[in-house]
Amino acid sequence: MRFRLIPTDDAFFALFNDSAANVADCARRLRDLLSDPTDQALHEKVAACERRGDEIVHTILQRLNTTFVTPFDREDIHALAEELDDVVDDMLEVSHRMQITGITTALPELKEQADLLVQCAEETEQLLRRLESMKGVQQHLDAIDRLESEGDAVHRRILARLFGGEFDALEVLRWKDVIEAMEGALNTLEDISDVVESIVLKHA
Numbered sequence: 579m580r581f582r583l584i585p586t587d588d589a590f591f592a593l594f595n596d597s598a599a600n601v602a603d604c605a606r607r608l609r610d611l612l613s614d615p616t617d618q619a620l621h622e623k624v625a626a627c628e629r630r631g632d633e634i635v636h637t638i639l640q641r642l643n644t645t646f647v648t649p650f651d652r653e654d655i656h657a658l659a660e661e662l663d664d665v666v667d668d669m670l671e672v673s674h675r676m677q678i679t680g681i682t683t684a685l686p687e688l689k690e691q692a693d694l695l696v697q698c699a700e701e702t703e704q705l706l707r708r709l710e711s712m713k714g715v716q717q718h719l720d721a722i723d724r725l726e727s728e729g730d731a732v733h734r735r736i737l738a739r740l741f742g743g744e745f746d747a748l749e750v751l752r753w754k755d756v757i758e759a760m761e762g763a764l765n766t767l768e769d770i771s772d773v774v775e776s777i778v779l780k781h782a
Contacts, residue, residue: 589641590649591710597634597662598706601767603627604669605699609692612684615676624673631666635659649710654777661770668763669695675759679752687736688753691729691760698725698767705774712778722771729764733757 604627611620638659642648648655684692698721705718736757740750 588649588710590638590645590655593634593638593641594658594662594706594709595703597631597638597659598703600627600630600634601662601665602696602699602703604631604666605692605696605763608669608672609689609696611673611676612689612692615681615684621673621677624670628666628670631663635663650777650781654773654780658770658773658777661766661773665699665763665766665770668759668766672756672759672763675756679755681752681756685736685753687732687739688757688760690732691736691757691764694725694729694732695760695764695767698722698729698764701725702767702770705771709774709777712781715774715778719771719775722768726764726768729761733761 604624607620607623607627611617611624614620639656642652642655642659701718701721705715705722708715708718737754739745740753740757745753
């Protein structure tokens, strides 16, 4: 262990843990919403997670601006905070698009995407809990990569169904907007894992 005259501010780890836990909660609430996309209270629960995410990330960035010695590179702290902010924004976007398009019943494939999103978010939560020690991260990195690949496969399958003649043009547009937003959330979770992997590699 290196000795420092000025200790690092390790509060960042707790804030990242809080943010990742909020991400996982947001994913679960979004999955719940698919059981009844017309339930306004369920939409509000997703929105509440997004607001909570904003608050945590704002605290992280404020702390970054006032901390002299950080536990790892400042640009990596900023990048990780931004990705954690982006992913709850992405999930809220799914909720918004369902409201705008007037979807009342979710496609089975959309529910598959949501299940994968929850699993990936929960792996992300576990990954962030290992950031301070930087040990035991590989299993979670591998799991997130696998889940995102499964999400890509579901995404391709949905698109094939949408453009296979089963739906009229308006229905295709409505579903495609929601499906692409869900795929975006899965991709952002993989971006978070990429940032963490880069941090760990720098400090290996």
